[in-house]
Amino acid sequence: MTSGAALAVTAVGLVAVLALAVGAFGLRFSRTTSDFYVASRTVRPAANAAAISGEYLSAASFLGVAGLVASRGPDMLWYPVGYTAGYLLLLLFVAAPLRRSRAYTLPDFAEFRLESPRARGLASAMVVLICVLYLLPQFRGAGLTLRTLTGAPDWLGSAIVAVLVLLGVAAGGMRSITLVQAVQYWLKLAALLVPLAFLLVRAHGGAPAAHDRLVRTDWLEPMQGPHSLYLTYSLILATFLGAMGLPHVAVRFYTNRDGHAARRTTVAVLVLLSLFYLLPPVYGALGHRYLSGVSASDSTDTTDLVVLRLPHHLIGGLGADALTAVLGAGAFAAFLSTSSGLVLSIAGVLGQDLLGRRLPAVPAFRLAAVAAALGTFVLTVLTTGLAVAHAVELAFTVAASTFCPLLLLGIWWRGLTAAGAMAGMAVGGALSTGAILAVMTGSHSASLSGAVLSQPAMVTVPAAFAVMIGVSLATRDHRPPRLARIMVRLHTPEAVQVDRSGFRARGALDQS
Amino acid sequence: MSQPEHARSRAGLGEAGRHATAARVRVTAPAAGRRRRTTVVSEIDAQTEVGAVYMRSLVRSQLRLALGLTTVLLLTVGVLPLLLATVPWLQHGRVWGIPISWIVLGAGCYPVLIALAVVYLRRAERNEADFHDLVGPR
Numbered sequence: 001m002t003s004g005a006a007l008a009v010t011a012v013g014l015v016a017v018l019a020l021a022v023g024a025f026g027l028r029f030s031r032t033t034s035d036f037y038v039a040s041r042t043v044r045p046a047a048n049a050a051a052i053s054g055e056y057l058s059a060a061s062f063l064g065v066a067g068l069v070a071s072r073g074p075d076m077l078w079y080p081v082g083y084t085a086g087y088l089l090l091l092l093f094v095a096a097p098l099r100r101s102r103a104y105t106l107p108d109f110a111e112f113r114l115e116s117p118r119a120r121g122l123a124s125a126m127v128v129l130i131c132v133l134y135l136l137p138q139f140r141g142a143g144l145t146l147r148t149l150t151g152a153p154d155w156l157g158s159a160i161v162a163v164l165v166l167l168g169v170a171a172g173g174m175r176s177i178t179l180v181q182a183v184q185y186w187l188k189l190a191a192l193l194v195p196l197a198f199l200l201v202r203a204h205g206g207a208p209a210a211h212d213r214l215v216r217t218d219w220l221e222p223m224q225g226p227h228s229l230y231l232t233y234s235l236i237l238a239t240f241l242g243a244m245g246l247p248h249v250a251v252r253f254y255t256n257r258d259g260h261a262a263r264r265t266t267v268a269v270l271v272l273l274s275l276f277y278l279l280p281p282v283y284g285a286l287g288h289r290y291l292s293g294v295s296a297s298d299s300t301d302t303t304d305l306v307v308l309r310l311p312h313h314l315i316g317g318l319g320a321d322a323l324t325a326v327l328g329a330g331a332f333a334a335f336l337s338t339s340s341g342l343v344l345s346i347a348g349v350l351g352q353d354l355l356g357r358r359l360p361a362v363p364a365f366r367l368a369a370v371a372a373a374l375g376t377f378v379l380t381v382l383t384t385g386l387a388v389a390h391a392v393e394l395a396f397t398v399a400a401s402t403f404c405p406l407l408l409l410g411i412w413w414r415g416l417t418a419a420g421a422m423a424g425m426a427v428g429g430a431l432s433t434g435a436i437l438a439v440m441t442g443s444h445s446a447s448l449s450g451a452v453l454s455q456p457a458m459v460t461v462p463a464a465f466a467v468m469i470g471v472s473l474a475t476r477d478h479r480p481p482r483l484a485r486i487m488v489r490l491h492t493p494e495a496v497q498v499d500r501s502g503f504r505a506r507g508a509l510d511q512s
Numbered sequence: 513m514s515q516p517e518h519a520r521s522r523a524g525l526g527e528a529g530r531h532a533t534a535a536r537v538r539v540t541a542p543a544a545g546r547r548r549r550t551t552v553v554s555e556i557d558a559q560t561e562v563g564a565v566y567m568r569s570l571v572r573s574q575l576r577l578a579l580g581l582t583t584v585l586l587l588t589v590g591v592l593p594l595l596l597a598t599v600p601w602l603q604h605g606r607v608w609g610i611p612i613s614w615i616v617l618g619a620g621c622y623p624v625l626i627a628l629a630v631v632y633l634r635r636a637e638r639n640e641a642d643f644h645d646l647v648g649p650r
Contacts, residue, residue: 074611074613074614074617074618077614078593078617081589081617081621084621084622084625085585085589085621088585088625088628088629089582091629092577092581092632093578096636217604220611221603221604221611222596222597222602222603222613222617223593223596223597223603228597229594229597232593233593236590236593260637263633263636263637267629267633270622270629271626274622274623274625278619281614281618285614412575484563484564484567487567487571488556488567491567491570491574492556492567492570493641493644498553498557
């Protein structure tokens with residue numbers, strides 16, 4: 001192994017050991033649902049915000065955005081803007097009511113709002129679908145990263161992340177301690193910022209062989225490609241509306257003390273995300289200028305690696321080894337934290353709703369976690385590569401087509417019925433997943449229909465809303481019997497003493 | 513008040529009226545508005561019409577706030593793709609060598625998002641505080 005690879009492996013190894021230690025540590029702090037609420041009173045919005053941001057920033061944000069910008073230019077800047085704006089819309093429409101509903105997961109919310117176990121079941125299926133779609137690019141990114149750092153085969157990196165996540169879960173450590181997750185955010189920020197400082201200094205001080213591509217307007221300027229207006233607006237729709245529907249994001253809300261704190265936390269998250277997202281575009285520009293193999297026609301495997309390849313190209317030598325190791329470690333931290341959250345969300349849902357009937361809670365949960373990690377690993381090896389940031393955004397698309405209508409209509413419209421919600425989720429989920437499958441099995445066409453398939457949100461989201469509203473109106477006699485009480489629960493500020501009885505969250509096994 | 517009415521009202525006051533002295537007694541109607549036994553909160557709990565009206569007005573004010581801010585978002589950030597596709601100086605212009613489109617998309621949107629979030633925070637909390645005052649403690 002070269003010295004660079006050894007350094008990188010050491011850095012990644014440190015991250016892995018840290019993750020495991022935290023997992024084992026978390027075992028000591030395992031809590032039941034009620035204890036979780038109690039302890040959450042001591043979590044300040046600032047720490048919570050850093051924890052949420054740290055978990056939100058996955059491989060897509062760390063590596064993917066820079067790669068996309070390097071190959072396709074400023075239109076790709078809508079990815080980070082969209083990821084952040086999605087959080088704003090979460091704040092405006094969902095944050096406080098969701099916190100007040102005391103539902104622990106999105107299927108909990110579905111059951112609470114609709115008083116329907118079947119809606120809960122469908123919501124659970126959607127959770128698994130979205131989480132797997134989000135998890136695939138994490139595993140994939142891990143494989144690519146390890147390959148770049150050490151030359152190991154792709155599947156090894158994916159396998160390592162899968163195993164580490166499972167070990168953490170088995171040790172009982174959940175979304176572990178908020179403080180550690182919070183530190184993760186700052187570490188990721190530093191991991192991206194420090195090497196960038198060095199790179200920029202080098203770039204200004206006369207770097208080798210700058211490809212003079214920066215002057216080419218077809219990369220540099222926005223809206224140059226075919227159908228770019230459709231693609232951009234569809235991307236905006238998917239990211240703006242999808243964040244609220246991501247299962248692992250919604251759950252993080254319950255670490256807030258009340259709706260009031262939930263709102264403040266979300267504002268802080270926006271600030272932290274914005275800070276972070278200033279960095280990937282700079283990497284993208286540097287990558288485009290100095291690296292080869294970053295045009296739009298190059299394989300996404302290469303473009304995703306722009307961030308990792310830059311130090312060696314610009315600086316070289318031992319310094320580059322150190323910087324690459326730092327970036328690799330940051331990337332692995334991103335994969336691990338997001339993957340843990342996702343596997344836990346899947347396991348929580350599968351363990352409870354599917355296996356929970358046949359097995360006691362904890363073994364069911366662990367079995368479900370293994371199934372989730374293993375299944376996703378197999379899928380990672382089998383599927384062809386989409387760019388990591390694009391693949392993550394497809395998870396946003398499904399979330400925007402299923403849980404977003406459920407949440408928006410459920411919270412703000414008295415007319416939503418169980419049948420309407422289920423029909424809407426089914427249609428939105430089927431349409432968006434169908435489009436994703438079509439693209440993943442290799443259908444790439446330059447026509448408008450090809451563009452629609454690659455970014456289906458503009459079609460699937462309105463369809464889901466229309467079906468949800470239409471079927472709800474058609475079944476308006478079947479509204480939940482305790483609707484008034486439900487709305488009181490969702491909307492009344494905590495300080496007002498109203499009767500909020502009637503719902504116990506079935507969610508949250510002893511997985512804290 | 514003329515004498516007969518005064519006498520009648522004193523009779524209506526029962527005990528208290530009979531105990532009234534020859535000194536002037538102020539007679540007022542029973543307090544209008546909220547009766548002490550039934551607060552708005554209990555109306556909400558009992559799911560009466562009154563409670564429903566209060567709930568609906570709270571929900572509507574919060575929804576209007578969210579929709580209003582979303583509209584601002586759409587008219588600022590949301591309109592950018594169209595502008596970037598059509599306005600020449602946005603497409604080609606540069607500031608200190610950096611294309612304006614990169615500055616706008618790479619850094620310019622975030623302050624807008626944060627500003628909207630802060631405005632939302634203040635207004636939403638004020639809506640809730642108003643509701644709290646209106647509804648009163650139990």
